[in-house]
Amino acid sequence: MFNKDKVKLGIAPIAWTNDDMPDLGKENTFEQCISEMALAGFSGSEVGNKYPRDTKVLKKALELRNMEIASAWFSSFLTTKPYEETAQEFIEHRDFLHEMGAKVVVVSEQGHSIQGQMETPVFDGKYIMNEEEWNMLAEGLNKLGALAQEKGMKLVYHHHMGTVVQTTEEIDKLMAMTDENLVYLLFDSGHLVYSGENALEVLTKYVDRVKHVHLKDIRSNIVNNVKEEKLSFLKGVRLGAFTVPGDGDIDFEPLFRVLADNNYEGWLLVEAEQDPAIANPFEYALKARKYIAQKTQLEKVEA
Ligand SMILES: O=C1C[C@@H](O)[C@H](O)[C@@H](O)C1=O
Numbered sequence: 422m423f424n425k426d427k428v429k430l431g432i433a434p435i436a437w438t439n440d441d442m443p444d445l446g447k448e449n450t451f452e453q454c455i456s457e458m459a460l461a462g463f464s465g466s467e468v469g470n471k472y473p474r475d476t477k478v479l480k481k482a483l484e485l486r487n488m489e490i491a492s493a494w495f496s497s498f499l500t501t502k503p504y505e506e507t508a509q510e511f512i513e514h515r516d517f518l519h520e521m522g523a524k525v526v527v528v529s530e531q532g533h534s535i536q537g538q539m540e541t542p543v544f545d546g547k548y549i550m551n552e553e554e555w556n557m558l559a560e561g562l563n564k565l566g567a568l569a570q571e572k573g574m575k576l577v578y579h580h581h582m583g584t585v586v587q588t589t590e591e592i593d594k595l596m597a598m599t600d601e602n603l604v605y606l607l608f609d610s611g612h613l614v615y616s617g618e619n620a621l622e623v624l625t626k627y628v629d630r631v632k633h634v635h636l637k638d639i640r641s642n643i644v645n646n647v648k649e650e651k652l653s654f655l656k657g658v659r660l661g662a663f664t665v666p667g668d669g670d671i672d673f674e675p676l677f678r679v680l681a682d683n684n685y686e687g688w689l690l691v692e693a694e695q696d697p698a699i700a701n702p703f704e705y706a707l708k709a710r711k712y713i714a715q716k717t718q719l720e721k722v723e724a
């Protein structure tokens with residue numbers, strides 16, 4: 422199974438405080454969030470909207486709990502804004518993460534994205550890029566990847582529902598058009614299955630390029646409802662489309678096997694946004710931790 426010295430287990434703050442819909446979990450504090458993550462047996466997290474941006478303050482709070490920062494989301498606008506604007510913001514983001522000791526930068530193209538639109542149906546309203554936009558995205562990502570490399574970090578691209586890179590075909594095209602030594606892939610199980618892709622096939626094809634993993638499960642009945650009722654991505658989240666591994670319909674065992682058999686190194690990061698008033702984040706973090714321990718033998722993960 423996994424090499425325990427090379428794989429770390431983390432959890433995203435999005436179950437406590439939701440960046441896409443900040444009213445979800447507005448009552449939860451940063452301290453509660455990271456304390457419960459640590460108590461549930463996780464050694465790292467990504468960065469949420471309540472995390473202090475002062476690196477000294479953030480480091481101290483994390484060190485007290487033996488936690489670290491795995492990465493943080495970055496929205497690129499390579500297809501809709503001048504490259505320089507995205508590059509400048511990327512450098513600030515990269516330097517913050519570098520200072521925090523993270524090794525990967527999560528990037529998702531948000532030009533033409535409908536993921537944040539409350540009324541746009543996620544299954545029908547997605548934008549399809551033309552060749553010129555594909556070139557802008559691929560060339561921009563190669564340049565951002567080189568900026569990440571300057572600091573010994575890796576850019577990991579997050580395919581995502583409602584964005585320009587969602588389907589297997591789009592992931593294939595992105596992987597083919599970008600430099601394999603500059604642009605890597607973030608594998609998010611939930612987004613692939615939600616979109617109707619074969620997540621195991623995608624993982625098997627790109628496992629050598631996968632340098633960050635989001636473990637997200639789905640409730641298929643709710644995803645079907647989103648499709649039939651033509652609901653938006655955000656409405657689906659509120660209805661409970663996502664949950665933690667072990668609580669939904671994805672079988673993670675074969676996914677873990679492919680990662681382990683290919684000597685995956687890096688973070689396995691549980692990421693399950695739901696309404697914290699309905700799904701207690703600490704309870705669900707424990708549920709995820711127990712399931713992962715059963716399936717991977719990753720009992721104690723060193724920070
Ligand atoms: O990695 C992610 C970050 C979130 O903001 C996003 O909407 C979520 O679905 C996700 O996978």
Ligand SMILES: [Co+2]
Nearest residue numbers: 579609635692
């Ligand atoms: Co994700």
